[in-house]
Amino acid sequence: MKIKIFLIIFFINFNLNLGSIEPIDESKIHKNLRCLVCQGQSIADSNSEFALTLKMVVKDLIKNGKSEDEIYDFLSEKYGDWILYNPKLNVGNLLLWSLPYLALVLGGAIIVSLVRKQSKKT
Amino acid sequence: MLSNTGNFLLLLSISFTSFIIYQSFICLKETNDVIFKSIYKISLLQSTTILICFFTLIGAFIVSDFSLINVYQNSHTLKPIFYKISGTWGNHEGSLLLWVIILTIFSFLFLITNKNHPKNYRVNTLIIQNILILGFLFFILFNSNPFSSISPIPKEGLGLNPILQDPALAIHPPLLYVGFVGSSIYFSAAMASVITNYSGKSFAQSIKSWVIISWSFQTLGILVGSIWAYYELGWGGFWFWDPVENASLLPWFAMTALLHSLLVLEKRNILYFWSIILCLLTFTLSVTGTFLVRSGILNSVHTFANDPSRGIYILSFLSLMIFASVYILFAKYKPTHDQINSNSKETFILINNWFMMFYLITVLLGTLYPIFTDAISNNKISVGPPFYNSVIIPVVVVFLFFMAVGPKVKWIKNGFLNFKDLLKIIGGAIAVNFVITYFFKSYSLISNLIIISSVFLIISTFLDTFKKSKINFARIISHFSFGFLIFFIGLNHNFSIEKDFNLKLGETIKIDNYNFKLKDLKLQQYDNYKAVIGKIQISDLSTNEKRTLNPEIRIYNNPQTLTYEASIKTNFFRDYYLTMSNIDRSDYYNIKFQKKPLMIWIWISVVMLSFGGFLSFIRNAKNN
DSSP states (O other): OHHHHHHHHHHHHHHTTTSOOOOOOHHHHHHTBBOTTSSSOBTTTOOSHHHHHHHHHHHHHHHTTOOHHHHHHHHHHHHOGGGBSSOOOSGGGHHHHHHHHHHHHHHHHHHHHHHHHHHHHO | OHHHHHHHHHHHHHHHHHHHHHHHHHHHHSSSSOOOHHHHHHHHHHHHHHHHHHHHHHHHHHTTOTTBHHHHHHOOTTSOHHHHHHTTTSSHHHHHHHHHHHHHHHHHHHHHHOTTSOHHHHHHHHHHHHHHHHHHHHHHHHTSOTTOBOSSOOSSOOOOOGGGOSHHHHHHHHHHHHHHHHHHHHHHHHHHHHHTTOOTHHHHHHHHHHHHHHHHHHHHHHHHHHHHHHHHSSSSOSOOOOHHHHHHHHHHHHHHHHHHHHHHHHHHSOOHHHHHHHHHHHHHHHHHHHHHHHHOOSOOTTOOSOOHHHHHHHHHHHHHHHHHHHHHHHHHOOOOOOOOOTTSHHHHHHHHHHHHHHHHHHHHHHHHHHHHHHHHHOOOOOOOHHHHHHHHHHHHHHHHHHHHHGGGSOSSSOOOOOHHHHHHHHHHHHHHHHHHHHHTOOOOHHHHHHHHHHHHHHHHHHHHTTOSSOOOHHHHHHHHHHHHHHHHHHHHHHHOEEEEEEEETTOEEEETTEEEEEEEEEEEEOSSEEEEEEEEEEEETTTTEEEEEOOEEEEETTTTEEEEEOEEEEOSSEEEEEEEEEOTTSSEEEEEEEEEETHHHHHHHHHHHHHHHHHHHHHHHHHO
């Protein structure tokens, strides 16, 4: 019974924020773009002329109905991938995105094999 | 004058170090189990000489002896005395001297505190540690000598980068160095242990205190660094997954894993080779971190001083270290048949190590990957916060559950785990999360999971204090505060408010529930900088509270630099964080305002986390 109540609460928890479609968050986009003339800052953190211009470009792109991903594509084509803090999932970055999970699976497998070996013996 | 003294002391240290190595080899040949008295004496002399050498450099900074290039480049007569002193280790050459101090002092302390361990193991540790010391001393003398002189002697110095003139940054390097340079001693001990076949339980006992103390300092060091980044760099965040921040985190992951695997080694005499690998890995990562920071190979906010020739030296040193340790491991490795039950404490500690390695690999990969893509395909990419957040955070959820359950399980046996109780705690955690989302604000699925899992860890660790059996408070405090750390980071992330707008003098702007007014701007002259101080009034329209914040734009004279000082109002519930910056060719000022709930609790959680470490150190010292 208790479990059922918990499950219900659990799902209500998540349903609260499902249906709504979020509008494009401009400041989130700013945080994902590197300020190319600064040292390790995003354009959200910088007031350099470059950052200010880029913020205006982003605003225009949103106005033209571009989606978040389209904005990133547009800017990386223009300035190179260096500008994106979130590296794209493409062939060149395949290892970057997959190795952590491979390591996770491998580590898990090692532990399982260590423990299994033991339980067979006993 | 001080240049000669310094160089003489450096040469003296090199001779002492070489003599220790020489004497140690002779000592190894003797069949009795006593270490020569002379080795103790020279070790003491060696530490003292290095300390005097360092104080000589501090002295040169205090009296502004510009005949030293190092002082000329990093100091200025008008700098406050406190920053003259902290400037000593705020630069590459001076900080290396601090490296060597910690290497030698740890070497000496390890020698005199481990008297109940066999001679061969101790002497071998001493030899390896002193080879490391020698390597760094040569590096200092030939490549990064803080005592190099300049002629003609300049009248005035160039000054210290103003964003480094800060109390937090004055204590940040020493704390961090005790942490990751301290790991050198268990690097040496691990090598010695493999060479002399001194394995198992007693080896674990001999290095445990050292691992705990370096871990505690490393934790504090990282904390002070991120507090500094929070109020000084002006973006309002405290962790940017910047390469240099990552460099301090990598050894921390390895240390944390080691800290736990040593428990298994001490209790059950298994996982010996794994623990050795972790010992070697921790110090290797520390040197790697230094390499990354000092070589300037990575683009980072923190890379203040860099020079390729240093990089090449550290890289060769690093390769040599890795090669030697891998060789020794392979030469001496013996497969062991460790006995582990699935539902035992050992398994859960292995799971801790498993996750630590996952974090480590992810952060290492993210930090180094851009270098590889640049070298291989000439394509420069950035790996920033979105990558780390999306890869690491979901895994943290699972990790926290294991972290809560692990300590409840018994050693060796397939101990009985009470799943009913766990389910109740999960229920409680979900209820807490429900209350937060219902009354305050709903957030994403992953945030829900983070809050639930961290509350689960908090509750279940808290309940451990009511156990009848003996309680390990150090562990409870550390696990408890780690739960709180993640919990507060989660809340802080989801409930932060951020506004970015432009204002000119006298203007008022209304955004959501707040009115912002730029009431006043005044120019003020200080010793080493002048500042434009803004007076910004924030009125909360829902509660009618009024607050005034005073952000600054500072113009430092030596060297000429523009910095933006955030104005922060902290209390136990929230931080108000505001920065102001000028916009070129306009009389408008750009204002960034943030309301960050429960910010101070993030810092408190980390202080508690490292306090758990110190407590465990005391406990361990008492038991031995």
